[in-house]
Amino acid sequence: MLRIGFVGTGLIAWAHGLGLQAMIDAGVIEADVSVVLDRSARRAQGFAAAHGAEVAGDLNALVERCDAVWVCTPTVAHRGAVDAALAGRRAIFCEKPLATDLAGARSLVHAVAAVGVPAQSGLVLRSAPVFRALRALVASGTLGRPMAATVRDDQYFPIQGTYGSTWRADVTQAGGGCLLEHSIHDVDILRFCLGEVAGVSARTANFSGHAGIEDLASVSLSFDSGAEAHLTSVWHNILSRGSTRRMELFCQDGMVWLDDEFRGPLHIETSDGTETRPCPPPAWVEDLPLSRDEVGLAVRAYAEADRAFVDAVVTGGAPEPSLDDALVAHLLVDAAYRSAAAGGVPIAPG
Numbered sequence: 569m570l571r572i573g574f575v576g577t578g579l580i581a582w583a584h585g586l587g588l589q590a591m592i593d594a595g596v597i598e599a600d601v602s603v604v605l606d607r608s609a610r611r612a613q614g615f616a617a618a619h620g621a622e623v624a625g626d627l628n629a630l631v632e633r634c635d636a637v638w639v640c641t642p643t644v645a646h647r648g649a650v651d652a653a654l655a656g657r658r659a660i661f662c663e664k665p666l667a668t669d670l671a672g673a674r675s676l677v678h679a680v681a682a683v684g685v686p687a688q689s690g691l692v693l694r695s696a697p698v699f700r701a702l703r704a705l706v707a708s709g710t711l712g713r714p715m716a717a718t719v720r721d722d723q724y725f726p727i728q729g730t731y732g733s734t735w736r737a738d739v740t741q742a743g744g745g746c747l748l749e750h751s752i753h754d755v756d757i758l759r760f761c762l763g764e765v766a767g768v769s770a771r772t773a774n775f776s777g778h779a780g781i782e783d784l785a786s787v788s789l790s791f792d793s794g795a796e797a798h799l800t801s802v803w804h805n806i807l808s809r810g811s812t813r814r815m816e817l818f819c820q821d822g823m824v825w826l827d828d829e830f831r832g833p834l835h836i837e838t839s840d841g842t843e844t845r846p847c848p849p850p851a852w853v854e855d856l857p858l859s860r861d862e863v864g865l866a867v868r869a870y871a872e873a874d875r876a877f878v879d880a881v882v883t884g885g886a887p888e889p890s891l892d893d894a895l896v897a898h899l900l901v902d903a904a905y906r907s908a909a910a911g912g913v914p915i916a917p918g
Contacts, residue, residue, distance in 0.1 A: 710822075720815075
């Protein structure tokens with residue numbers, strides 16, 4: 569029975585918690601959400617009540633009562649939670665981004681590696697069936713060599729509405745805006761599907777006026793394979809648009825596009841015609857006691873990521889995506905920020 573502790577009980581913790589509880593109730597994993605901690609006693613008590621968990625008084629008390637720690641705090645607090653878990657030699661699931669800047673991410677990854685506990689990063693798009701299907705399609709070579717990808721990632725500024733994460737308007741807590749806090753997912757999934765990145769150029773802008781928090785990022789990535797990708801990331805005030813992604817990929821012999829990052833489907837066009845390819849989750853995910861509304865459908869991707877981590881901890885496997893994968897995503901975001909600061913000149917990540 570794996571005892572799970574949550575540090576931070578905001579929206580992202582609920583996404584993980586709902587999926588974990590559904591897997592526990594369905595007998596998919598042998599685990600228990602045992603203990604939680606949050607700077608808001610009200611939030612902690614609500615989350616604990618939903619899972620039959622205890623509320624810890626501090627990080628050390630939480631670590632003593634669990635085997636694995638889910639770090640779901642504002643970004644600036646990740647390192648403190650990770651250090652407490654390392655002191656107790658507990659497994660770590662750390663949400664993205666790892667830190668507010670590249671130096672902090674490097675330091676965190678090195679600290680975890682030095683202790684050697686199992687650790688996984690919260691780059692959950694890799695668990696989305698549609699992106700696994702896209703990666704497999706590219707790798708199969710049936711559409712020829714990848715040439716050009718375009719990604720549009722938008723959501724309303726997440727200090728309001730469902731998100732209500734007011735700390736995301738504070739650069740001292742978040743480190744950056746839409747690029748670091750949200751589109752670190754996008755640069756990671758582009759690398760996941762298209763391979764290593766050789767160069768990055770970018771422009772950023774700030775419309776909302778929150779100092780140091782960009783709400784527009786335009787990023788171009790050049791891949792070792794010769795492929796090119798362009799990412800447009802936007803935080804706006806259209807409250808009817810939550811997290812929404814559209815991706816198009818042109819290969820030499822066909823193109824593919826998607827506009828639902830979790831459910832798919834993939835739309836494929838070649839000289840022979842068009843195809844709509846469903847991308848359902850595994851049967852065990854479909855059978856989980858989760859709602860069929862937008863919340864339940866989104867939680868299913870988190871469930872796959874969380875089960876992969878639980879299974880790795882229990883069996884002694886290597887969790888994926890690793891903190892090293894997250895660090896590469898940080899390198900790409902850092903290169904984009906450096907390029908934007910230099911007027912958009914190409915920068916080699918590293």
